[in-house]
Structure formats: structure tokens, C-alpha cells
Amino acid sequence: MPLIGALPQPITSAPLVILIYAVLVLMLASALASVFLRSTVFATGAFAATMVLVALLYLTIAPFLLFAVQLLVFTTVSSALLVGLLRRTTGLESTQEPFSREWIVGAAVAAAVLALLVVIVATTSWPVRPTVNAAAGFGATLANTYVVGLAVLVVILASAALGGGLLLAAPTLARPRGR
Amino acid sequence: MTVGLNLVLAASAALFAVGAFAVVARRSAVMMLIGTQFMFMAGSIAFVAFARFGLGAVNATGGAAVVIFAAATAVAELAFGMAMAALIYREHRSLAIDADRG
Numbered sequence: 001m002p003l004i005g006a007l008p009q010p011i012t013s014a015p016l017v018i019l020i021y022a023v024l025v026l027m028l029a030s031a032l033a034s035v036f037l038r039s040t041v042f043a044t045g046a047f048a049a050t051m052v053l054v055a056l057l058y059l060t061i062a063p064f065l066l067f068a069v070q071l072l073v074f075t076t077v078s079s080a081l082l083v084g085l086l087r088r089t090t091g092l093e094s095t096q097e098p099f100s101r102e103w104i105v106g107a108a109v110a111a112a113v114l115a116l117l118v119v120i121v122a123t124t125s126w127p128v129r130p131t132v133n134a135a136a137g138f139g140a141t142l143a144n145t146y147v148v149g150l151a152v153l154v155v156i157l158a159s160a161a162l163g164g165g166l167l168l169a170a171p172t173l174a175r176p177r178g179r
Numbered sequence: 180m181t182v183g184l185n186l187v188l189a190a191s192a193a194l195f196a197v198g199a200f201a202v203v204a205r206r207s208a209v210m211m212l213i214g215t216q217f218m219f220m221a222g223s224i225a226f227v228a229f230a231r232f233g234l235g236a237v238n239a240t241g242g243a244a245v246v247i248f249a250a251a252t253a254v255a256e257l258a259f260g261m262a263m264a265a266l267i268y269r270e271h272r273s274l275a276i277d278a279d280r281g
Contacts, residue, residue, distance in 0.1 A: 008231070008232045010181040010182060010183035010184075010232070011181060011182040011183075012181050014180075016182070017180050017181060017182050020182045020186075021180075021182070024186070024187075024190040027190070027194065028190065028193050028194060028197070031194055031197045031198075031217055032197055034201075034213055034217075035197055035200060035201045035204075035205070035210065035213070035214070040207065040209050040210070040274075043209070043210060043213065044209070044213070047213045047216065050217070050220075051216075051220075054220050054223075054224065057187075057224065057227075058227060058246075061182075061187065061227060061228065061231040062227045062230070062231060062243050062246070063240060063243050065243075066227070066243045066246060066247070069247060069250075070246075070250065073254075074250045074251075074253070074254055077254050078216060078253075078254060078257055081254075081257050081258055081261050082209065082212070082213070082257075082261070084261070085209060085261045085264055085265060086209070088265050088268070089264070089265060089268040089274055102203065102204045102205075102206065103204045105203055105204065106199075106200045106201075106202075106203035106204025106205070107200060107204065109199055109200070109203045110196040110197065110199045110200035110203070110204075111196070113192075113195065113196050113199050114192055114193060114195075114196035117188075117192030117195065117196070118189060118192055121185055121188045121189055121192060122185070126184060138240045138243055138244070141240040141241065141243075141244050142244050142247065145241070145244070146244050146248075149244075149248055153247075153248055153251050153252075156251065156252060156255050157251055157254070157255050159255070160254075160255030160256070160258045160259050
């Protein structure tokens with residue numbers, strides 16, 4: 001194994017840089033639209049668009065397998081779950097929430113979190129180390145280095161599926177007393 | 180104009196803030212679930228950025244592997260939250276998380 005590899009470099013290719021900027025802007029715009037849209041259906045659509053744009057971001061800076069998994073598995077499953085929830089509940093109804101005190105509190109919390117993260121990112125000098133073993137495939141890394149993690153992942157997903165199914169199949173809970 | 184670690188991290192921080200806003204400000208269980216998904220995605224993007232731009236990249240694919248686990252955990256959380264939201268709706272005919280306050 002080589003002791004010294006190549007230092008990581010920023011992306012300088014003009015078309016790729018423009019693509020990444022466009023993807024990041026569209027990703028944040030669709031995320032904001034998802035949060036601010038009053039219609040739950042439209043918000044879910046914007047959420048799915050955000051997931052697709054995250055997959056496009058992965059296509060530019062991550063292994064292709066991650067792009068494929070994000071697009072085909074996580075985007076599809078998340079959107080299907082949300083659509084399934086809407087079909088079982090409110091359907092196409094809009095959730096008309098007036099602007100309230102929660103919106104102000106939420107904006108303040110989000111602004112504080114964003115300011116904290118931006119200060120950390122801007123002021124920290126991240127150590128850059130040579131990239132070694134970069135030729136190892138992503139699939140090989142998953143299968144060799146993270147075997148235990150994959151097994152735990154299977155257990156987590158199976159537990160979530162089982163728990164979700166049991167909750168949905170359970171009879172209606174008794175109403176609280178006094179109602 | 181280049182794309183480096185700080186740009187992707189800033190976008191990740193912005194996405195995390197959007198998710199935090201959704202969790203704090205919205206009363207709908209669906210919107211809160213979407214907010215948590217945004218926060219998971221923001222963390223995943225940060226992992227990918229650190230892996231791509233070489234910080235501690237002894238194994239350059241390690242960050243992407245973590246993203247697989249984080250995203251799967253997010254989907255599991257979404258499935259569980261969806262079931263809980265469905266139960267709330269079944270009881271109160273509303274997806275508002277404070278519907279049981281009367």
C-alpha cells in the first residue's frame with residue numbers, strides 16, 4: 001500500500017462547476033419550497049425533487065453506486081412512503097396553516113443553527129491528507145470493511161418494516177379518558 | 180471558480196437549517212418527517228464532501244459508505260414516523276402532532 005498518495009484537489013472543470021452550483025441552488029430552492037408550500041402534496045413533490053437533486057450532487061462528487069442507490073432506492077422509497085401516508089390520511093387536502101408563533105421560533109432556531117454551522121465551516125482549517133487506497137471500489141469497501149455495518153443495517157431496516165407494519169395493522173387505540 | 184469542501188459544507192449547513200425550520204415551525208407530521216429527512220441528507224452530503232475532498236481519506240470511499248447507512252436509517256425513521264402519523268390520523272382525523280390537545 002503506498003504511504004503517500006495524491007492530495008485531493010478542488011473541482012475546476014468549468015462545466016462541472018456550473019452544474020454543481022446549479023444543483024446546489026436548485027436543491028436548496030426545492031427544499032425551501034417543500035417547507036413553505038401549504039399543500040402537502042406539492043410539498044411532497046418538492047421533497048422528491050430535492051432527493052433527486054441530492055442524487056445529482058452525488059453523481060458529481062461521489063461514487064456512481066451512491067448516486068444509483070440514492071436515486072433508485074432512497075428517493076423512491078421515501079416518496080412512496082410519504083405518498084402512501086397521504087393516501088391513507090388526508091389525501092389531496094391542503095393543510096392550511098396560518099403563519100403563527102411557531103414560524104417565528106422556527107425561523108430563529110434555523111437561523112441560529114445556520115449561523116453556527118457557517119461560522120464553524122468558515123473558521124475551521126480542515127486538515128488535508130493524501131488520499132490513499134483510492135482505487136478500492138465502493139462496493140468492495142462496503143463488502144469488506146463494513147460487513148458488520150451492513151448486517152446492522154439489515155436488522156434496522158427489517159425492524160422498521162416490521163414495526164411500521166405492526167403499527168399500521170394494529171386496531172385503533174382507545175381514546176383518552178374524558179374525551 | 181472552483182468547487183471545494185467549504186461550498187458543499189455551506190450548502191449542507193443550509194439544508195440542515197431548512198430541515199430544522201420544518202421540524203420546529205410546522206405542526207404537520209408529514210412536514211416534520213420531511214424536515215428530519217432534510218437533516219439526514221445534510222449530514223450525508225457533509226460525509227460525501229469530506230470523503231471527496233480528502234479529509235482523513237485513508238479510505239476514500241468510507242464517507243460514501245457512511246452515507247448508505249445514514250440514508251437507510253433515515254428511510255427506516257421515515258417508515259416508523261409514517262406509521263405513527265397514520266395512527267395519529269386514525270385517532271384524531273388530523274396530521275397535526277398536537278391534535279390530541281383538543
